[in-house]
Amino acid sequence: MFSIAREKVRPIITFNIDNLKEESDIQVSNFKEPFLFLKKQNQLFAYVHLNNLLQVNIENQQIKLKTLLDSSKSIDSVCRLNEQISLPVLFQIIGEPIAIVKRENGGFDGYIRREDVLAELFKQENKSVDLLKIILTSIPMGIFILDREKIIINCNDSGLKMMKSTAEQVMNQPAEKLFSGDHIKNVFATGKTILNHVQITGDTGVLLDYSPIFNFKEEVEGIVIVVQDLPMVEEMAMEIEYIKNLNKDMNAILSSIYDEILVVNQKGELIRFSDNVIPGFWKVDLKEMIGKNILELENQGLFCPSVTRMVLEKKKKVSIVQETRNGRKILAVGNPVLNEKNEIDRIIIASRDITETTRLKTELKEIRKISEQYKKELDDFKNKDRFIKKLIYRSPKMERIINQARKIADFSSTVLLHGESGVGKEVIAQAIHQLGNRSSKPFLKLNCGAIPENLLESELFGYAKGAFTGADKNGKEGYFKQADQGIIFLDEIGEMPLHLQVKLLRVLQEQEVIPVGSTTPIKVDVQIIAATNKQLEKLVEAGTFREDLYYRLNVIPLHIPPLRERIEDISVLAFHFLQQLNDKYNKSFHLTPDAINVLEFYPWPGNVRELQNIIERLIVSSEDPAINAEFVSQFLKLGYDLKKSKPVITRVIPLQEAIDHVEEQLILLAMKQFKTTTKAAKALGVSQSSVSRKYQKILNDRNMNIENTVPN
Amino acid sequence: MAVYFGVIISPCQGRVERVEITNESRIYEWDPLFYIKTPEGHVEVIQIGVSGEIESLEVQVGEAVIPGMVLAYIKEDLYVTGTD
Ligand SMILES: Nc1ncnc2c1ncn2[C@@H]1O[C@H](COP(=O)(O)OP(=O)(O)OP(=O)(O)O)[C@@H](O)[C@H]1O
Numbered sequence A: 001m002f003s004i005a006r007e008k009v010r011p012i013i014t015f016n017i018d019n020l021k022e023e024s025d026i027q028v029s030n031f032k033e034p035f036l037f038l039k040k041q042n043q044l045f046a047y048v049h050l051n052n053l054l055q056v057n058i059e060n061q062q063i064k065l066k067t068l069l070d071s072s073k074s075i076d077s078v079c080r081l082n083e084q085i086s087l088p089v090l091f092q093i094i095g096e097p098i099a100i101v102k103r104e105n106g107g108f109d110g111y112i113r114r115e116d117v118l119a120e121l122f123k124q125e126n127k128s129v130d131l132l133k134i135i136l137t138s139i140p141m142g143i144f145i146l147d148r149e150k151i152i153i154n155c156n157d158s159g160l161k162m163m164k165s166t167a168e169q170v171m172n173q174p175a176e177k178l179f180s181g182d183h184i185k186n187v188f189a190t191g192k193t194i195l196n197h198v199q200i201t202g203d204t205g206v207l208l209d210y211s212p213i214f215n216f217k218e219e220v221e222g223i224v225i226v227v228q229d230l231p232m233v234e235e236m237a238m239e240i241e242y243i244k245n246l247n248k249d250m251n252a253i254l255s256s257i258y259d260e261i262l263v264v265n266q267k268g269e270l271i272r273f274s275d276n277v278i279p280g281f282w283k284v285d286l287k288e289m290i291g292k293n294i295l296e297l298e299n300q301g302l303f304c305p306s307v308t309r310m311v312l313e314k315k316k317k318v319s320i321v322q323e324t325r326n327g328r329k330i331l332a333v334g335n336p337v338l339n340e341k342n343e344i345d346r347i348i349i350a351s352r353d354i355t356e357t358t359r360l361k362t363e364l365k366e367i368r369k370i371s372e373q374y375k376k377e378l379d380d381f382k383n384k385d386r387f388i389k390k391l392i393y394r395s396p397k398m399e400r401i402i403n404q405a406r407k408i409a410d411f412s413s414t415v416l417l418h419g420e421s422g423v424g425k426e427v428i429a430q431a432i433h434q435l436g437n438r439s440s441k442p443f444l445k446l447n448c449g450a451i452p453e454n455l456l457e458s459e460l461f462g463y464a465k466g467a468f469t470g471a472d473k474n475g476k477e478g479y480f481k482q483a484d485q486g487i488i489f490l491d492e493i494g495e496m497p498l499h500l501q502v503k504l505l506r507v508l509q510e511q512e513v514i515p516v517g518s519t520t521p522i523k524v525d526v527q528i529i530a531a532t533n534k535q536l537e538k539l540v541e542a543g544t545f546r547e548d549l550y551y552r553l554n555v556i557p558l559h560i561p562p563l564r565e566r567i568e569d570i571s572v573l574a575f576h577f578l579q580q581l582n583d584k585y586n587k588s589f590h591l592t593p594d595a596i597n598v599l600e601f602y603p604w605p606g607n608v609r610e611l612q613n614i615i616e617r618l619i620v621s622s623e624d625p626a627i628n629a630e631f632v633s634q635f636l637k638l639g640y641d642l643k644k645s646k647p648v649i650t651r652v653i654p655l656q657e658a659i660d661h662v663e664e665q666l667i668l669l670a671m672k673q674f675k676t677t678t679k680a681a682k683a684l685g686v687s688q689s690s691v692s693r694k695y696q697k698i699l700n701d702r703n704m705n706i707e708n709t710v711p712n
Numbered sequence B: 001m002a003v004y005f006g007v008i009i010s011p012c013q014g015r016v017e018r019v020e021i022t023n024e025s026r027i028y029e030w031d032p033l034f035y036i037k038t039p040e041g042h043v044e045v046i047q048i049g050v051s052g053e054i055e056s057l058e059v060q061v062g063e064a065v066i067p068g069m070v071l072a073y074i075k076e077d078l079y080v081t082g083t084d
């Protein structure tokens, strides 16, 4: 606390502007004080530093009111002093060239110039008043003062604390050790202030302002660096680190599932892409595409078709299989991410190279086909010596086919049998043979898919003497010759190589064959029955089967429906196969009615052959002579159909019977799964008493049945 | 093990006229699955030589499709039924 020297207080000269216009001229030479105070409606509102003003208008002592007002400063920022001055007030004085001195009664005593106050301060006896120190320590921000050499020459405690440093460590040290050397250089070079620079190092996070200190020649002489604490920066830094790690993990996980991931915004602009991308998929470097529109790539013909465009149009997930320039197949799945308004916000495009999968799949199918072929041959072989093949059927569909076969048999027409694997094409071909007037003549079967291509020709048409090395010297009769007056059954006709198709066509047209190595045709009289499980029309379309041959063969087409389309046959076939096996092994296995139901429900993708195999497996595995539904279910891949789909009734039966049947199955199933009637009832959505009652009844009925069927 | 899946893709541009399958339905080879009307006005029947179960149906009637677009994902049967 110190007081103002009375003689330094100067009078306040006021000038009333109430009745003046902006253009009015004012004679300023009348005012003897360097500061003039302006009054409006009897209120001080501004002051003008006349010395400054007069320097500019030196030769003219007259100035316009407008000029005066323009160079005036509001009185509000000028501090008002009592005669006793406390230290905080000093901060107020520093900002303005003058301060107004108040009288005790509230009026103004006069004004005092800043330099006078400060001079007064330095004159005080109390030597401990170091103004700069006071200012520096009082500000709740860190302050560092740099000299021209960029050395820290002063700082305050808050600054040291924020920078986690001590005075010994920083004082008289190059500022670069703590702050950005570039920014410091920059301020020296440009004289401009750099604001809000975030500096995060290890565990400190601060906000820095770099301001120049000018000398009178407007040169930068030093820098003030103002430091502010960034609250939470430490936690934020930790969190950022954590997110970075998380991001890395996510990337690794995603890249093991997808080969490439792109993120595109609602306009189709690329925002982000994964570390790994599919080589050769894009004709441009994705880095250059950031911020650019992917749809444009499509327009430029660089890439098509665009999943992005489809997702934008459809506003839903879209998958597209695309092929790269180097022939790789890419499955791209575009998933829209919607905002709260249900508009597309982003699109995530995840792509996978499925070339390998596709190739493996094809290979796997190929292998399966071959092994299936072997299995079939084995089955046929097994069945051949065991039983004479008997044709079993009950369905009207099969009845119609057999009637047709009977007619065909008498006319020796060419027949084309078509149907899925295992439906009985071969048995029908045999039936045609048996039923017709060629039954006492040969029936020869040739599997066009199983014989190597180079042998197929000589097998079919025979070869002449000495036709090729290693061949029988005397030549060989072909199948056609051997089957003269009988039937040739060409199985898997779709597999016949194209060049043999021409020869076969000739046999069909001319009724003659030319053996390999010969030029002399031999007349033959054979009926041809061809079979295929392929759609020959498709092969014709694809160019692997001759159209003319197709029409030649397709004189009488017979389509054998799959077993699932003639459910009536399932039970008779099952009984038939069971009977054969019982006879063979001298057993008495039988199928319970519910077992038959399950068999009838199964879709039999492998048709009659599968049914035959299953029956054999059932009796080989069953301990009990009565084979029931539960036992049968274990052998069928029922999973997908029974679990997911609703029960399907495939023939008309009395409604009540159907309902009773379904109810019984449901109750047994639920009891098996949940063990107690309470839980079963809950799962079925009925009362416990009703489950209990019905379950009891089912069990009673069953026991009665078993008693009735117990063999004597 | 890699996810084993198959896709049914559109061979052409056009609009879906008819869909013969639903989610989880079973398909047999060469069943007609989709009918797609091309801009030229003729209808392409989409069939495949594969049996299996539809895992997810990706398009609806009236939707626009382009070549390569996935119409459905299918889980192929692991045993050979008839052909191919
Ligand atoms: N209606 C039937 N009555 C009795 N057995 C049948 C009947 N249909 C098919 N089978 C038996 O099922 C098995 C498969 O029949 P077949 O070999 O005729 O089928 P396919 O249609 O020629 O099959 P693929 O196309 O796989 O050669 C044979 O063991 C056959 O005896």
Ligand SMILES: [Mg+2]
Binding pocket: A425, A426, A491
């Ligand atoms: Mg066969």
